[in-house]
Amino acid sequence: MNKKQEITADRFTRLCKARGLKITPQRIAVYEALKNSKEHPSADRIHKQLVHTFPSISLDTVNRTLITFARIGIIDVVEGQGDPRRFDPNREAHHHFYCLSCNKIFDFHDPDPEQIHIPEQITQMFTITGKRLCLSGYCNHCRYQAAETATPAN
Amino acid sequence: MNKKQEITADRFTRLCKARGLKITPQRIAVYEALKNSKEHPSADRIHKQLVHTFPSISLDTVNRTLITFARIGIIDVVEGQGDPRRFDPNREAHHHFYCLSCNKIFDFHDPDPEQIHIPEQITQMFTITGKRLCLSGYCNHCRYQAAETATPAN
DNA sequence: TTGACAAATACGTATCAATCCTATTTAATA
DNA sequence: TATTAAATAGGATTGATACGTATTTGTCAA
Ligand SMILES: [Mn+2]
Ligand SMILES: [Mn+2]
Ligand SMILES: [Zn+2]
Ligand SMILES: [Zn+2]
Numbered sequence: 001m002n003k004k005q006e007i008t009a010d011r012f013t014r015l016c017k018a019r020g021l022k023i024t025p026q027r028i029a030v031y032e033a034l035k036n037s038k039e040h041p042s043a044d045r046i047h048k049q050l051v052h053t054f055p056s057i058s059l060d061t062v063n064r065t066l067i068t069f070a071r072i073g074i075i076d077v078v079e080g081q082g083d084p085r086r087f088d089p090n091r092e093a094h095h096h097f098y099c100l101s102c103n104k105i106f107d108f109h110d111p112d113p114e115q116i117h118i119p120e121q122i123t124q125m126f127t128i129t130g131k132r133l134c135l136s137g138y139c140n141h142c143r144y145q146a147a148e149t150a151t152p153a154n
Numbered sequence: 155m156n157k158k159q160e161i162t163a164d165r166f167t168r169l170c171k172a173r174g175l176k177i178t179p180q181r182i183a184v185y186e187a188l189k190n191s192k193e194h195p196s197a198d199r200i201h202k203q204l205v206h207t208f209p210s211i212s213l214d215t216v217n218r219t220l221i222t223f224a225r226i227g228i229i230d231v232v233e234g235q236g237d238p239r240r241f242d243p244n245r246e247a248h249h250h251f252y253c254l255s256c257n258k259i260f261d262f263h264d265p266d267p268e269q270i271h272i273p274e275q276i277t278q279m280f281t282i283t284g285k286r287l288c289l290s291g292y293c294n295h296c297r298y299q300a301a302e303t304a305t306p307a308n
Numbered sequence: 309t310t311g312a313c314a315a316a317t318a319c320g321t322a323t324c325a326a327t328c329c330t331a332t333t334t335a336a337t338a
Numbered sequence: 339t340a341t342t343a344a345a346t347a348g349g350a351t352t353g354a355t356a357c358g359t360a361t362t363t364g365t366c367a368a
Pocket of ligand 2: 260
């Protein structure tokens with residue numbers, strides 16, 4: 001284990017303890033696997049990888065662990081939240097606010113759609129067919145009751 | 155049927171014919187249901203609604219129909235694509251490019267993160283915990299072979 | 309108007325991610 | 339080292355989606 005990894009593990013330990021989470025070999029393994037990945041993996045993908053060196057680890061644990069990490073804010077869940085596919089009849093360029101509590105998607109329009117600047121390196125490297133600002137958080141309805149989703153573990 | 159709906163149906167018919175799709179009662183019903191919805195519904199939600207007035211329509215048809223519509227570009231699929239949940243260890247503010255062909259997610263950083271302007275109405279109405287520019291399209295690897303995904307029906 | 313035929317549908321089955329259940333194990337603390 | 343709540347493994351369940359196929363139907367040309 002080199003210095004960089006030790007620091008990583010150390011920081012991980014501090015963050016877990018701060019939230020009252022036990023430090024388990026499974027959590028360490030999941031965290032390291034995700035931290036060292038650049039591919040925004042799914043739970044299944046991480047599990048498939050870990051099983052080589054940690055044969056007894058279960059998919060359920062990997063999944064729960066990742067969700068726990070996301071809840072305490074040491075990792076993020078990215079778009080494609082595993083919910084059923086959602087459709088939109090509105091093909092005008094517009095943006096979305098996604099409520100993490102009630103799962104509603106709210107439209108909003110950008111007064112100046114061209115203000116969104118995309119680095120030239122990106123426009124060259126990819127063929128871009130869609131661009132959208134994706135905001136997430138809590139809608140007016142849900143924002144107050146969201147406070148009660150405190151910090152239970154798992 | 156009022157004038158507005160006739161125009162809607164007319165435009166729908168033209169778009170389908172232009173792509174060689176048959177005009178079926180199911181497709182009309184699905185299109186109307188989505189068009190009149192403001193909630194970015196799932197296939198299941200649309201099916202549940204339609205079944206009242208169209209008892210024989212199957213969920214499979216609703217689902218296929220929506221995907222067909224998305225492919226010919228008369229509706230959109232929005233974030234939460236039904237894929238397995240994806241995770242990101244990188245909690246810095248950054249953006250994503252999502253390849254529609256290989257499903258890879260590529261990071262990119264905004265040289266000027268504060269350039270993203272969010273209308274004041276939105277910041278007041280919602281508690282925003284995340285903001286990200288979500289681009290989609292084809293990565294360098296997939297962009298050429300993407301041409302072959304022409305316009306088969308269903 | 310009708311007949312032929314490819315396209316589309318209904319519905320049962322299969323798949324796969326996510327979640328639940330619960331007996332067992334284990335990290336944390338004194 | 340003993341206690342205890344937290345966490346895990348792994349089997350079962352759920353729910354969305356995709357597939358296979360017999361049947362129906364929209365389209366178009368005769
Ligand atoms: Mn929308
Ligand atoms: Mn990322
Ligand atoms: Zn809400
Ligand atoms: Zn790709």
